[in-house]
Amino acid sequence: GAVVSQHPSWVICKSGTSVKIECRSLDFQATTMFWYRQFPKQSLMLMATSNEGSKATYEQGVEKDKFLINHASLTLSTLTVTSAHPEDSSFYICSAQEGKGPWGQETQYFGPGTRLLVL
Amino acid sequence: SQKIEQNSEALNIQEGKTATLTCNYTNYSPAYLQWYRQDPGRGPVFLLLIRENEKEKRKERLKVTFDTTLKQSLFHITASQPADSATYLCALGTSYDKVIFGPGTSLSVIP
Numbered sequence: 001g002a003v004v005s006q007h008p009s010w011v012i013c014k015s016g017t018s019v020k021i022e023c024r025s026l027d028f029q030a031t032t033m034f035w036y037r038q039f040p041k042q043s044l045m046l047m048a049t050s051n052e053g054s055k056a057t058y059e060q061g062v063e064k065d066k067f068l069i070n071h072a073s074l075t076l077s078t079l080t081v082t083s084a085h086p087e088d089s090s091f092y093i094c095s096a097q098e099g100k101g102p103w104g105q106e107t108q109y110f111g112p113g114t115r116l117l118v119l
Numbered sequence: 120s121q122k123i124e125q126n127s128e129a130l131n132i133q134e135g136k137t138a139t140l141t142c143n144y145t146n147y148s149p150a151y152l153q154w155y156r157q158d159p160g161r162g163p164v165f166l167l168l169i170r171e172n173e174k175e176k177r178k179e180r181l182k183v184t185f186d187t188t189l190k191q192s193l194f195h196i197t198a199s200q201p202a203d204s205a206t207y208l209c210a211l212g213t214s215y216d217k218v219i220f221g222p223g224t225s226l227s228v229i230p
Contacts (some may be wrong), residue, residue, distance in 0.1 A: 004162075032218065042161070043208060044220045093162045106151055106212055110162030 001025055004096050014083055014119055016077035021079045021114045023094030029074035030096035034108060035067070038091045050077055084118045092117050121147045123221035125209060131227045132199055140194040140224045142209035149211035152185055152192050153218065157206045166207075167194075199228045 003026040013019050023033060032051050036044040048069050050056040056069035066088075068080040077096075081088055092115075096110040124159035127220045132138050142152070151170045152174070155163035169176045171186045177185050182195040196203050204227045 006162075027149070043222045046217060046219075049217055082136070091160075095162070106218070107165050107168060108218070109165065110155075113160065113162045 002098060002107075002109040004030075004094065004109045004111040006094055006114050008114060009112060010115040012117045012119065015046075015085055016083055017103045019081045019084055019116060021081075021092055021094075021116075023077045023079070023096070023111050025096040025098075025109070028096075028098045030077075031099035032097045033071055033075070033077040034095045034097075035069060035077070035079050036093045036095065038093060038113075040091075044093065047079075079117065084116070086118045089116055089118045121145070121219065123209065123211060125207075125221045128222040129225040129227060131229060134199060134201060134228050134230050135190060136199055138196040138199045138203065138226055138228070140196075140207050140209075140226065142192040142194065142221055144190050144211055144221075147190070147211060147219075148187075148213065150213050151211075152183075153210040153212070154181075154183055154192075154194050155208045155210060157208055157222075157223065159206075163208055196226075201228045201230050204228050222225070 001067040005024045007022045034049050035047045038044050046059050047059045047062045048056040050069050050071040052071050052074050058064045091113050093113040095110045122145045153168045154166045157163040167183045169183050180197045184193045206223040206224045206225050210218040210223045
């Protein structure tokens with residue numbers, strides 16, 4: 001149980017284009033979803049927190065007009081990188097909280113990640 | 120400012136030994152602490168959660184301790200196997216809505 005998928009797993013795009021990444025909880029309803037960014041050999045940096053039906057809460061320094069998050073349902077959240085530039089190249093990972101379970105509502109289940117390369 | 124530190128260098132141990140990873144934090148009062156495993160190019164996988172009022176938690180070959188006085192958590196893998204080789208992340212949270220991740224420790228178990 002508690003499986004999270006991401007699509008696509010990798011994407012290469014030209015500078016100036018927009019890229020959409022989907023995050024789905026496959027076998028549970030996610031009360032909250034998170035979007036992270038990770039650079040090589042570095043830890044996860046939280047970008048934003050989203051709850052279904054409400055606006056995402058962005059971390060300091062993250063441009064909300066650049067990284068659009070839509071949490072359309074309890075099983076789907078999307079991250080759109082608008083007008084992507086080479087510096088946006090990174091590994092993007094989503095996670096979802098089920099809100100219950102033996103390890104508590106705090107446990108996050110992560111997707112496999114999406115590697116973005118902007119040329 | 121809040122800071123989370125893990126073993127600064129990669130940890131190499133012999134198969135069968137116990138691996139001990141450290142997570143220290145400052146300027147923070149977490150309600151709980153989690154440990155995750157991350158393999159290269161993959162998302163983290165949840166391993167264990169321990170709350171501030173708990174001293175120790177176990178799951179199969181894994182054991183985690185939490186000392187809020189020392190502001191430290193220790194993560195142990197007993198009878199380590201090459202398949203345990205990965206990066207291990209500690210994460211601290213004060214509520215259920217988000218956590219802060221440490222930089223991670225790379226563990227290599229040598230056959």
